[in-house]
Amino acid sequence: MANEDELRLRERLSKLGAMKLLRGTKLSGELARLQDQLDHLQADPSAEEIWQSVELARHADRPYTLDYVERIFEDFFELHGDRGRADDLALVTGLGKLGGRAVVLVGHQKGRDLKERTKRNFGMAYPEGYRKAMRAMALAERHGFPLVTLVDTPGAYPGVAAEQHGQGGAIARSQAAMVRLRVPTVACVIGEGGSGGAVAIAVADRVLMQENAIYSVISPEGCAAILWRDAGEARKAAAAFKPDAVHCLELGVIDGIVAEPEGGAHADADAAAQLLEQGILAAFEEIDSMDPSDRRRERRAKYRVMGVLASV
Amino acid sequence: MSSGQGRVDVEVESKRAEEPTPGQAHPNTCPGCGSHYRDDELEQTLRVCPQCGHHFRVRARDRIDQLADAGSFSEEDIELRSADPLAFFDLRPYTERLAEAEIDTGLGDAIVCGSAQIEEGDCQLAVMDFAFMGGSMGSVVGEKFVRACERASTAGTPLVSVSASGGARMQEGILALMQLPKTICAIDELHESGGAMISVLTHPTTGGVLASFASLGDVVVAEPGALMSFAGPRVVAQTTREKLPDDFGLAESNYRYGHLDGIVPRGELRPTLGRLLRLFAR
16 A cells, blocks of 8 residues: 555654754754655565664674773773672673763673674673673662663573573563663663563663664564574564564654664764764753653653554 | 683583473373373363373463352453554464464453452452463553553552463564563552562463563462473573473472472462462452
8 A cells, every 4th residue: 555655654754853862963864864765665665674774783893882882981980790690791781971970881792703702692691691780770770870771682591591590580670670760761772672681671761773773572583483484584574573773663662763874883883872872862861850750650651552452 | 600701500411301292192181191181070170180290281261260269250351452563474464363363262362351359369360371372472461461450559459460471472573572561560560559469470481471570470489390481492402502401491490599489289379379369468
């Protein structure tokens, strides 16, 4: 239905146009580019672009959490360990200054080369990682520091020890901890937002996605393996469950999209970091002045309406 | 990860977990000991094998009959159905799978909610049914669970959740994942109002349901032999090539590691819940 498509795209574009988060980030240029992209989307059922996002989100040179930290945080001090049994390096936590004030950072961290990837477990956290995150959140709450989370994980680690240490419960409790916070919270998906392991640190007042990030309930390969019985059908799966930023915005799952430099974040990490910083600071501007208990209430109200229902 | 890097202290394991029963086995044949039962025999024993104690799956309405005082259950939100926000199509359209599940199970979705009494204690009951698309959680399961929490807050009664789920419903994409924080927000509100939640995990409770409301009960118990793992045994075996311990992800293992308050055989579930409802009564 060409007409319906057109309507949806117009709506999408007007939503993007109304977004405060792109303010100061070459808004008109962005819109023109998105218009182009959307015109293209209109012609094609968008499977190609979705897959391009999947590939860019996983690009080997894509900036990771610590790449952004060194570019946009001052006086950063990393916090190690869950105070229980381990320091999970797939997830980093720390304190630093962002836009002139101290904030707490929680973010997944992948590795650049094989050695670091192993050390970071490919950004797949154990329950210890989520417990470290909860410790950092408690610290933020205690001192009134805003919380920034950067999401970039294929998923929580599916291993025997991870299960024995309570992976499911840790992910649930990390989300619950984020729901309860009274300090302002901003999450941004900067690469792969892989399922429970991602949402564990992404329950926030404002949730952003970088333009080429993906956020999904399961990996394209996992979905293809189950529903198509062939992991090779990942492209089809991705096209079906639409993990790209524009669809996530349209579905009301995220609050804004952070632009990336031409070609993707990896093409110019400095520019990507600047855009990310602007996006996060703009989001904080919207929520900083709220009353702390209103913030918690509104956060819950935001999630209350997520989902699409029918009735008979 | 005790040294900060490398592998975690995986326990010494010798054998793989048992293969699940082949699909062609009769549903009333016990996968534990091979005994076979008539429907009425199993019904009398609450669908527990009298021979070896294996707990067969229980459908949501049967579970409610087992737990609630006779005639006390009053179902809510019967009219809710899943929409198809992504126009999802794999080998078959999602709408077709939904229609088929509804015809097969007689349920609108994978959860049945309502008010009930257990041993005369008032509560809200939220019971999942694995037969409806593997008990997967999409928008309807999330919404019905949230409404049950809200009714529990308003009425000042505890919420009893009985879960059985393969995880989030892929066909609803990211919106299915958002049901995790959505249900967690509802529990936060329930707790803020002074309400309590009792979570009963039944076989299997995995993925997104374990990683959200099922783990957040004030009291969390499981049935014997219930699989409760974030990642299923097959995914773990394939991803890590680790050998799985015999009791991988089972209630017994979780109890040992401190993730459960108790393992409650089905026959003791109703009195256990009755006792907890008396303790949490306001």
